[in-house]
Amino acid sequence: MRFALLLALLCSGISVALAAPLGTYQQGTVVRMHMGDCLIMHRGFMNQFGPPQAAVEESCPEYTLVTDKVVFVIVGKSSNQLVPLAEVIDFRFQNRELAVRVDDARKESKFAIKEMTLRSEWELIQRHIEQELTAPPPQPVDASLRLRSRQ
Amino acid sequence: MLAHWQSRAVLLALLALACVSTCTATCPAAAQGKNEVKNEGSDTPTYRSTVSEVRVTFFATDENNRSLETVTTSDFAVVDNDLVIRNFRSFAHSDETSLDVVALVDLSESVAPRLRVAMSNVLQLIAREQSIPDDNISVVSFAGISSAIVCASDCRTSDSARRLLALGMKSGGATPLYDALIFAADFISHHPRARGPGDVRGDIRSEVRPVVILFSDGDDTISIHSAGEALEAMQAAGALIYSVDLGTTENQSSDHTPNQNKGSIFLQQLSEATGGRYFFFSPRFSKSDGAATVLNAVLDDLRASYVVTYDVPSHQVGFHSLRLFPTHKLNLTFHSRNGYNYEPGGY
Numbered sequence: 001m002r003f004a005l006l007l008a009l010l011c012s013g014i015s016v017a018l019a020a021p022l023g024t025y026q027q028g029t030v031v032r033m034h035m036g037d038c039l040i041m042h043r044g045f046m047n048q049f050g051p052p053q054a055a056v057e058e059s060c061p062e063y064t065l066v067t068d069k070v071v072f073v074i075v076g077k078s079s080n081q082l083v084p085l086a087e088v089i090d091f092r093f094q095n096r097e098l099a100v101r102v103d104d105a106r107k108e109s110k111f112a113i114k115e116m117t118l119r120s121e122w123e124l125i126q127r128h129i130e131q132e133l134t135a136p137p138p139q140p141v142d143a144s145l146r147l148r149s150r151q
Numbered sequence: 152m153l154a155h156w157q158s159r160a161v162l163l164a165l166l167a168l169a170c171v172s173t174c175t176a177t178c179p180a181a182a183q184g185k186n187e188v189k190n191e192g193s194d195t196p197t198y199r200s201t202v203s204e205v206r207v208t209f210f211a212t213d214e215n216n217r218s219l220e221t222v223t224t225s226d227f228a229v230v231d232n233d234l235v236i237r238n239f240r241s242f243a244h245s246d247e248t249s250l251d252v253v254a255l256v257d258l259s260e261s262v263a264p265r266l267r268v269a270m271s272n273v274l275q276l277i278a279r280e281q282s283i284p285d286d287n288i289s290v291v292s293f294a295g296i297s298s299a300i301v302c303a304s305d306c307r308t309s310d311s312a313r314r315l316l317a318l319g320m321k322s323g324g325a326t327p328l329y330d331a332l333i334f335a336a337d338f339i340s341h342h343p344r345a346r347g348p349g350d351v352r353g354d355i356r357s358e359v360r361p362v363v364i365l366f367s368d369g370d371d372t373i374s375i376h377s378a379g380e381a382l383e384a385m386q387a388a389g390a391l392i393y394s395v396d397l398g399t400t401e402n403q404s405s406d407h408t409p410n411q412n413k414g415s416i417f418l419q420q421l422s423e424a425t426g427g428r429y430f431f432f433s434p435r436f437s438k439s440d441g442a443a444t445v446l447n448a449v450l451d452d453l454r455a456s457y458v459v460t461y462d463v464p465s466h467q468v469g470f471h472s473l474r475l476f477p478t479h480k481l482n483l484t485f486h487s488r489n490g491y492n493y494e495p496g497g498y
């Protein structure tokens with residue numbers, strides 16, 4: 001009886017231990033990706049207080065992840081740290097980082113959060129950028145015409 | 152009278168539709184949109200319509216660097232100027248069925264120790280794959296300040312073999328690598344191509360894949376042109392570069408990784424940017440099956456190639472960067488050119 005109770009406790013303990021790191025995932029879609037600098041990842045103690053070092057030329061992937069309410073800009077820690085670009089990806093917060101689930105590898109990949117914006121604000125900014133890009137270039141003003149119209 | 156007018160209108164509409172669909176099939180990057188423009192001195196509006204479509208040929212390799220025969224649209228996404236694209240217009244196996252191979256050989260002093268092996272590899276390359284027509288195999292060499300065509304369309308003759316062997320004995324001078332790449336790009340764009348055996352359909356230029364197999368250490372010492380200009384020329388010629396790094400050997404101490412130097416990095420970037428592959432000089436090449444390794448990779452990649460098309464996501468004029476990334480399996484690598492020039496199409 002005692003053995004059965006111990007076994008049940010052990011089993012439930014293992015299942016809780018396995019489930020805990022998974023947590024609850026949120027879902028989002030990556031809409032942009034570009035290779036930016038990795039500097040935000042290299043701000044360790046030695047970089048802050050040690051002797052000046054030459055800038056690392058490595059570039060890291062930067063992703064714009066759109067969720068229902070918030071838009072995140074996340075940065076990888078090395079050039080080959082990639083997010084699967086599926087329509088929907090699962091992620092969760094972990095120690096001020098964003099852990100993205102990599103389905104096929106059955107593991108998580110952690111990214112630094114560079115920016116967080118409310119989705120409504122982000123959409124407004126995107127609309128503004130789009131308008132700027134699609135707007136026809138301003139016509140050069142002919143000074144002589146302006147003078148003539150004044151006269 | 153009315154019936155005549157109606158039939159004319161229908162005819163005009165059909166003609167317009169035909170024009171638009173022709174452009175969809177052939178224009179790689181033109182502007183899309185429909186504008187109503189008033190003709191000067193006339194009240195009749197003119198409708199102008201152009202189509203923008205990006206066409207990307209690619210192949211995928213797995214973690215063992217083997218080409219994947221089956222790829223679906225759910226396996227990858229395109230990143231065009233930072234924008235992620237998952238909705239495609241079309242997706243199919245590539246039309247390319249044959250190769251046009253240019254072996255570009257560095258004869259400069261810096262590669263002297265490996266030149267003989269490189270030349271014997273070139274000779275095997277030529278002799279090995281009989282599915283490539285004679286017209287589609289050429290050898291271009293470079294050293295000193297110039298590049299020269301060693302053989303074109305007659306590389307399988309004994310005369311050419313003798314010439315190639317003689318080249319393997321003499322090396323020296325500076326390395327005009329970037330100029331040689333521009334020379335090869337020009338050669339690829341202008342020399343006549345032949346179809347592979349059994350190919351009888353369609354446009355020959357769209358069926359034959361131009362490939363440059365570059366034997367070099369990647370170090371340029373004397374070119375007039377820059378690395379950027381060389382890459383641009385190769386991309387304009389639509390050639391894939393498969394580079395064999397004569398300056399780098401396999402690092403035995405660290406698990407088969409190549410030693411890195413400036414030249415090697417350039418060769419890797421060059422191959423990656425054109426959608427080709429990079430090979431470092433391993434003992435395989437000395438054992439004379441290196442040529443087979445490269446050629447098998449070239450042929451596998453050709454057979455495993457796909458074409459995907461999509462609408463231009465932004466009408467920003469100029470260079471659009473382009474990369475394909477996996478949607479699920481992060482161990483897959485997608486090889487394609489790394490960009491295209493977008494210019495809004497004429498009306």
